[in-house]
Amino acid sequence: MRGLTSGMQTELQKSRLSPILFFEGEFATGNVYFWSGLGNISWNGQTWAGVGTLGSISALKETSDLIAQGATVTLSGIPSDLLSDCLDEARLGKRCWIYLGAFDDSGNIIADPYAAFAGRLDAPVLSDGDTTCMIQISIESILVDMKRSRERRYTPEDQAIEHPGDNCFQFVAALQQLTLTWGNSTVAYPAGYQAPTLYQVR
Numbered sequence: 001m002r003g004l005t006s007g008m009q010t011e012l013q014k015s016r017l018s019p020i021l022f023f024e025g026e027f028a029t030g031n032v033y034f035w036s037g038l039g040n041i042s043w044n045g046q047t048w049a050g051v052g053t054l055g056s057i058s059a060l061k062e063t064s065d066l067i068a069q070g071a072t073v074t075l076s077g078i079p080s081d082l083l084s085d086c087l088d089e090a091r092l093g094k095r096c097w098i099y100l101g102a103f104d105d106s107g108n109i110i111a112d113p114y115a116a117f118a119g120r121l122d123a124p125v126l127s128d129g130d131t132t133c134m135i136q137i138s139i140e141s142i143l144v145d146m147k148r149s150r151e152r153r154y155t156p157e158d159q160a161i162e163h164p165g166d167n168c169f170q171f172v173a174a175l176q177q178l179t180l181t182w183g184n185s186t187v188a189y190p191a192g193y194q195a196p197t198l199y200q201v202r
Contacts, residue, residue: 007110011102018103021057022048022113023073025096025121027089034075043101043109051075057098060117069141071098071117076134083133087124094121096139117141 004012011017021036022043034055035041035048042048058072073096078086101113122138152158156169 004114005110005112008102008112008114011104011110020101020103020109020113022099022101023055023057023096024099025073026091026094028091029089032089041109043113060098070119070122071139072136073098073139074134074136077132078135080128080131080133083126083128086135087126090121090124090137092121092123095119096121098139 023032023034024046025032033046033048034051035043036051036055036057038050038052040047040049054075054077056074058074060071061069096119097115098117099113100116102110104110117139119139119141122140125136125138127134127136154169154172156167156172159166159169
């Protein structure tokens, strides 16, 4: 697997492996950090909350073709009274990351977990029970952006989205009504302007 540290490569070759998964997602009030075990652990400067058997991540697929492969994150056992809070936190299009890691024989996290997947959150799907519910969030690969049309305009307002104060398109609208006379030797040039020399092309 590309990008694995030497420690992870060595661990994957052992007959006994203790794999773990980390999930980081952007939500309304900030990033959330979950991992596939129990309790809280620290890694990469963050505290990751264990979801145990209540959380799962679908298989992460990788192909040699340029195809957008997605994933699904599931969190079950959520109390029904917290359902609205979960829905308010989810935001369509926010970024998320999934890391594959492992523990060594002493229970320490091997440096460093592998960034196995990165994508954007899709709309959550709910399965509501009597007292608890389950939320599934599909994650789209960032390759999906290649299929989206780019709705950009050559206008000052559009340019200001990424480059505030840039006025390079301020005269574009005026060009729609502008009439130019080409080849007229009687053109009145502004004061101090040196008229171009006309050459005959043979």
